[in-house]
Amino acid sequence: MNDVAVLGAGMHRWGKWGRSFVEYGTAAARAALADAGIDWQDVRSVVGADTVRGGYPGHVAGATFARALGWQGARVTSVYAACASGAQAIDSARAQILAGMAEVVLVVGADSAPKGFFAPAGGDRPDDPDWLRFRLLGATNPAYFALYARRRMALHGDTLDDFARVKVKNAAAGALNPYARYRTAVSAGQVASSAVVADPLRLLDICATSDGGAALVLSSMEYARRHGAGDPVRIRAVSTVTPTYPRTVLDLPDIATDSAAAVEPPAPGFRESIARAAYEEAALGPEDLSLAEVYDLSTALELEWYEDLGLCGTGDGAALLREGATALGGRIPVNASGGLASFGEAVPAQAIAQVCELTWQLRGTAGERQVAGARAGITTNQGLFGHGSAVVAVR
Amino acid sequence: MVAGWFTEGGDDREFRLLGTRCGACSAVFFPREDSFCRNPACAGGELTEVPLSKRGRVWSYTAGRYRPPAPYVSDPEAEWEPYTLVAVELEAERMVVLGQAVTGVAVADLSVGAEVEVVAGILSEDADTEWTTWYWRPVEEAR
């Protein structure tokens, strides 16, 4: 079995704190180390999820956190995969552990995000698809979320009320999470009266940008046993797949899809293939899950993940939501943490934060938002430019 | 700025987006791919320029209610006019191409599956240059 143990999980509360990402990441790292009961000087490898500014990782994360915690000679790795950076950091740490290169690894991601729309780095760069979509079309991230939302309405009959219901659900969960940025309940009326950002999505349908940090201490199962953790939460699978040609769903940051004129599109689309790879590696399926943490960049996108994860059939996401299955107390709670709706985006931290939530839920220490008897959970996420990510953790 | 993405000159009836097609596997690329065929099963063929279908059907659409950040060009002094974005499915190419709708077309004028056609328009202008681009325009039934 290719399990690695989660010995420690830690976060810095998310919000707009106006400080350097180094502070958030270091605070999260210290919390994860304390949770694991491990001294920083005993960690022989650190993996950082990069924070990118101006298209250049000016602060290469692994070394930045290693320096802040105090240089002690550990192996260092830094990874960048946009929103999937955190999952790739976990994957790198896991690979080192499974290869016997390291016994215990610290994984850290943190960001202090600029206000407003994410925008590409400066300069004229017509060979960069991210630059092109802004320059030629003014196609912001919410514009893409809106295209998916509008298409769901046309194909599956989703309504604005359904989208609002996702926000109401996630805000209710986030209100119970001390690490969440937003900790107040939201009503459907509040969603409906918030400003339209990208028709049909409103401000409260779309996740904010945030500051935040998250960290994990991962180890080999053997190290965990020696350390006195006989039955730790285990990471059983990490999916970091790319799409399969031709990718036929318009995706950030592209302004066109691949053509399916020469090659039939693959049966499972990209988002669906992300979960499939994780299920296959973990040798379990959606029916085995106790909970899921999904990447709710928009309310409508959360419904799409239900279907891509196989929690319900295609087009049945809104029905699953309406029956209460995905709320706390439901059959398969989704975003028990409150999701990005309650946290906002702190890009290199969020995939790590999702695994922190699984860890607490599987330990049974998630407090008021605890999913009763949680035994298995999945996270799923997608990074710009074709980075898929999903993590399966079990107890 | 993006040389060779669409035909230059001529009138709206002849205006086309330009892609490339692989001589070995007939995969089509837009924006044009001139270096290598991206079909993983293809050993690679010669990439030649092809005009894309003039008409397609709406895959989805949205309207941006807030001014996008740079590098989108807009006058910060002027009142922000929401613009409509349309993702259009081209039947022959079996691909979706995103573009702005022509000025004056709102989300209420569109529906998934409706027919649209590509036309030329002005993206922005400065003292020296008029930057042209493509727009999607609903096809009127009666024509």
Ligand SMILES: [Zn+2]
């Ligand atoms: Zn080819």
